[in-house]
Amino acid sequence: MWQRLRAFFKWRAPRTLKVTRSGRTFLVVTVGVGLGALNTGNNLLYLILGLLLSLIVASGLLSERSLRDVQVKRLLPDAAHAGEPFALRYLVTRREGWGFALTLRELGVGLKGHAFVPMVSAAEPVTVRAQMVAERRGPLALTEVEVSTIFPFGLFSKTRRVELDELLLVFPRRGFACIEPDAAQGAPAGDGGNPRRRDGTGDLLGLRELSEGEDARRVHWIKSATLGKLLKVEREREERRQFVLKVAGSLDPASLELRCEEVAALTRRLLSQGHEVGLDTGGQRIRPGGGPGHERRVLSALAWVGFDAPLREGGSEARR
Amino acid sequence: MTPAGRTRTRLVLRDLSATAAFASIVLSGSVPAWALVAYGLALLTSLLGRRPLTGRPTVSVILLLLTAVVLFGASFRGMIDLVVAACTFAGLVTSHRLLSEPTSGTDQQVHLTSLLMLAGGAALTGELWYGLCLSAFAVTSSISLGLSVIEPEGGSSEQLEVRPLVRSISAGTLIALLGAMGFFVLFPRLSWNIASRRTPPGLLGGTTGMSDSVRLGGAGDIKSSPRAVARVKVRPDPGSARLDAYFPGRSFDVFDGREWRGTGKAKPSRQMVRLVKELPRKTVSQSIELLPGYGSRTLLGLEHPVTFTAGSALTATGVTRTAFTEVPDEEVRIDQASNGYSYSVSSAPELQRETLEDAERYQRLPDALDPRVKALADQVLGAETRPLASATALQRYLQREYAYTLELGGDVADPLADFLFVRKAGHCEHFATALTVLLRTRKIPARVTAGFFGGERVGSAYVLRAGDAHAWTQVFVDGRGWVTVDATPASGRGNQPPRLLAWLASTYERLEDWWRARVVDYSFQDQVDIARSLVSPPREASSSRWSLPALPGLWPTLAALAAAIAVYGAVQRGWGARRGKRHAATGFLEQIEARLDRAGIARLPGEPLEELTARLSQIAHPIAPALSRATRAYLLARFGNQSLPATERAALLQALVRRDAPSSLTPSHP
Structure with missing residues (x-):
């Protein structure tokens, strides 16, 4: 019995209908004409009333035809940062007929933005781009796409929900890191420390005179002999260090968000400087590394910080 | 269609829908001429793509306030009906919006004011044209709205094929029109069915010219207008297709050489007028509706009317009872000036009347009558003195010796002499005047009567048209009363459009x-x-x-139309089915093959397109790069479930044409 009741209250109409602004005006005029017809008995007013009411019915039929066969496939972006527009693409197809004036929105997961498809036919599927903005960081469970149309007259907006389960990881908001990282692991500053790193990495950048105290092993002997002075080889990344950034799991939500954004910004900065970055979130550790793929791994881990399960409709996230 | 083309089409359709709505009130003839001109200018400017009121809110507000003050001020002073004022104001607001920046908000306002005009038009007019205006509005505004909903916010640069959209919306509009008819028929009429406010004279005004006098002369041609001016239901119904009867309206007794006038004195008005003391046994009843085109208050009735009853005037506020005024031996007119009238009249085929009290009144001649007129009467009649025989003799003479023409002879000093001795051709008024004056020269009482001759069956009633207006002579015969003698040749009577x-x-x-x-x-x-x-x-x-x-020829025409639509539909269905079985990309392949044929590139038997492309690439054929792109697009569209937009398809095909291919390429043997 209880399950039945719950099922009943969870039941949703297959279509929802909203009256647009011009639709409200239209309805007011229709009511006015109807009252005028009833009051005066003027048959021509009855004729107009019939036309207006039939236009409402025709609007319902045509909008249903437009929505009925629409199929949507979501094409997720490579990266999505909180508070920043990103492109979410949809492949819209139909089995038959035409669809007009379709608006696509993500339902209830804090994604703002929509895509608009003027017309789509069975013969020509359409890929359309929505400029979305995620309000906050985290794994978003995209469950439904809302497809609505104001076709044919713009009086009503009819909506249909298309179930489409996918996960979108929203990386922390991009910003500036106002903190410095903890002390680097491994190689200290300068040419000392790990001998593997003394030569620097990357392509040859140039030669300069060896300063006092610098490692003689980096002298370019042939050029030095030619010029008669000691020349040191310089490479692209001279001082490559390793950092492990930490995010404490015990922070309150606001501080946690801030920390994640700072760590993301630091990661980006350190990686762009040639360093290697690792992450320690308490529950998850990522070894230091470099390159775009590694940055993505760090950002993904940061997106999951504080969440056990993806954010769902209504904001019922499972925070750790 | 390009975005600019779509916008232009949408705005033109919007303007046309507004014009259809405005026409529904204009056809009532109530809209002031200046408002009509203002709307026309605004429409023309809008159709030319000019929007002079864009970004001028102050001018807009002043203009609208000014028109509101003028219109509603005139309405307050009783110079114009409130509904007409409101409809005219809606029309002017619409014209103002046509000249403003074309946004979606402006479009909505235009459609809203158009709807208000249609509602007002329903109160002002009841003509068939209203139905056409309503249908035109429904179609054009629906398509215009449909074109506006496919435009995204902020506009679009995308080319779209709008034909499917127009097809879909047309189907919706058809459903709406059929639904409107169904609703109209089935929705119970819960209120009193007061007939709508009848139309005022309309744009053409009154056309019959049933005035206080009949004036000879003038220049130009008499137009034979087919406009209906009266509907007559006759009881008992003769059932014939044409009535071809006289409907006298007004008789004239005094002729001054150029003009006929009536000199009768009006009696006090009454709800019922009886023209004879004793009603004849045999009468014909008629219910007559004088339509807005009639333009006079003189009542008509089949010859010889004896009673007029149940008069009502169709005014802007509905139907009101009204009284009659009788001018003895001249006319019966309705008291209240209005757009249209309805009344009942009984007529007797013949009225017995022994003597004419004031015979001298009908024997009077103009002071400066040409002596040749009397000489002519003497010459034709000789010693004949009997009124009816004299009238008949003169009638025959005039019909034999004179021609009927609608061409007017211009203003001359003596139009009767001009007709009788110079032009020898004229219209009904000339013939009636000549016969009457010729009779009067012999002291026979006669008068000219103006009215209608004809009556064409339409439905259950007979229609009189403006072109049926006629004039004839009535001669008094002792014992029989006034007898009609029509000197106009039969071909010149009645309507001849x-x-x-x-x-x-x-x-x-x-x-x-x-x-x-x-x-x-x-x-x-x-x-x-x-x-x-x-x-x-x-x-x-x-x-x-x-x-x-x-309707004559209606059913064959409808049948032919239905057959044509059925054939068209079958062909379309067959064509669509044939096309429906094929993949959309197949057409593209055929187009590629056609271009290869034109370039003289033959495919080996069974050679697929991709192999041909590879072969041409190997020999570095000039067409190979373009063909390679086209082949790839085809394969992606056909087997990769990817779209191939029309523009891209056209560009790929165009690239195939542009290549400087050798005139022919003989395929190597496999």
């Missing part, structure tokens, strides 16, 4: 009659009748109230 115009007018009249009976005056009783007819079949199939008017 060109055949096509007559057919159009007749068709329109029948449709108008059907429209009035089935739409404007549709009532609760009609609904009951329909319900009854559904329950029990009608006794006579031919007497169905809802059958379409009997």
Whole structure:
């Protein structure tokens, strides 16, 4: 019995209908004409009333035809940062007929933005781009796409929900890191420390005179002999260090968000400087590394910080 | 269609829908001329793509305030009806919006004011044209709205094929129109069915010219207008297609050489007028409706009218009872000036009247009558003195010796002498004047009577048209009273429009009659009748109230139209089915193959397109790069479930044409 009741209250109409602004005006005029017809008995007013009411019915039929066969496939972006527009693409197809004036929105997961498809036919599927903005960081469970149309007259907006389960990881908001990282692991500053790193990495950048105290092993002997002075080889990344950034799991939500954004910004900065970055979130550790793929791994881990399960409709996230 | 093309089409359709709505009130003839001119100029400017009021809110507000003050001020002072003022104001607001920046908000305002105009038009007019205006508005505004909903916010640069959209919306509009008819028929009439406010004279005004006098002369041609001016229901119904009867309106006794006038004194007005002391036994009753085009208050009736009753005037506020005023031996007119009238009249085929009290009144001649006129009468009549015989002799003479023409001879000093001795041709007024004056030269009492001759069957009534206006002579015969003698040749009596115009007018009249009976005056009783007819079949199939008017050539035309539509539909379906079985990309492949053929590139038997492309690439054929792109696009569209937009497809095909291919390429043997 209880399950039945719950099922009943969870039941949703297959279509929802909203009256647009011009639709409200239209309805007011229709009511006015109807009252005028009833009051005066003027048959021509009855004729107009019939036309207006039939236009409402025709609007319902045509909008249903437009929505009925629409199929949507979501094409997720490579990266999505909180508070920043990103492109979410949809492949819209139909089995038959035409669809007009379709608006696509993500339902209830804090994604703002929509895509608009003027017309789509069975013969020509359409890929359309929505400029979305995620309000906050985290794994978003995209469950439904809302497809609505104001076709044919713009009086009503009819909506249909298309179930489409996918996960979108929203990386922390991009910003500036106002903190410095903890002390680097491994190689200290300068040419000392790990001998593997003394030569620097990357392509040859140039030669300069060896300063006092610098490692003689980096002298370019042939050029030095030619010029008669000691020349040191310089490479692209001279001082490559390793950092492990930490995010404490015990922070309150606001501080946690801030920390994640700072760590993301630091990661980006350190990686762009040639360093290697690792992450320690308490529950998850990522070894230091470099390159775009590694940055993505760090950002993904940061997106999951504080969440056990993806954010769902209504904001019922499972925070750790 | 390009975005600019779509916008232009949408705005033109919007303007046309607004114009259809404005026309619905203009056709009532109530809209002030200056408002009509203002709207016309605004429409023209808008159609030319100019929007002079864009970004000028102050000018807009001042203009609208000014028009509101003028219109509603005039309404307050009783110079213009409030509904007309409101409709005109809606029209001017619409014209203002046509000249403003074309945003979606502006479009909505135009459609809203157009709807208000249509609602106002329903109160002002009941003509068939209103139905056409309503349908035109429904179609054009629907497509315009449809074109606006496919435009995203902020505009679009995308080329779109709008034909499917127009098809879909047209189907929706058709559903809406059919639904409107169904609703109209079935929705119970819960209120009193007061007929709508009848139309004022309309744009053409009154056309019959039933004035206080008949003046000879003038220049130009008399137009034979097919416009209906009166509907006459005769009881007992003669049932004939044409009545060809005289409907006298007004008689004239005094002729001054150029003009006929009546000198009778009006009696006090009454609700019922009886022209004879004793009613004849045999009378013919008529219910007559004088339409807005009639333009006079003089009442008509079949010859010889004896009683006028049940007069009502159709005013802007509805139907009101009104009284009659009799001018003895001259006319009966209705008291209240209005757009249209209805009344009942009884007529006797012949009225017995022994003597004429004031015979001298009908024997008076103009002071400066040409002596040749009397000489002519003497010459024709000789010793004949009997009134009717004299009249008949003169009638025959005039019909034999004079020609009928609608061409006017211009203003001359003595139009009668000009007709009799110079032009020897004229219209009905010349013939009637000549016969009357010739009779009077012999001291025979005679007068000119103006009215209508004709009566064409439309539905259950006979219609009199403006072109049926006629004048004839009545001669007094002791013991018989006034007897009609028409000197005009038979070919010159009644309406003589060109055949096509007559057919159009007749068709329109029948449709108008059907429209009035089935739409404007549709009532609760009609609904009951329909319900009854559904329950029990009608006794006579031919007497169905809802059958379409009997239009000559209607059913063959409709049948031909239906057949043409069916054939077109079948061809479209067959074509669509044939196309539907194929993949959309197949057409593209055929186009590629056609271009390869034109370039003289032959494929080996069974060689697929991709292999041909590879072969041409190997030999570095000039067409190979373009063909390679086209082949890839085809394969992606055909097997990769990717779209191939029309623009890209056209570009790929165009690239194939541009290559400087050798004239021919002989395939190597496999």
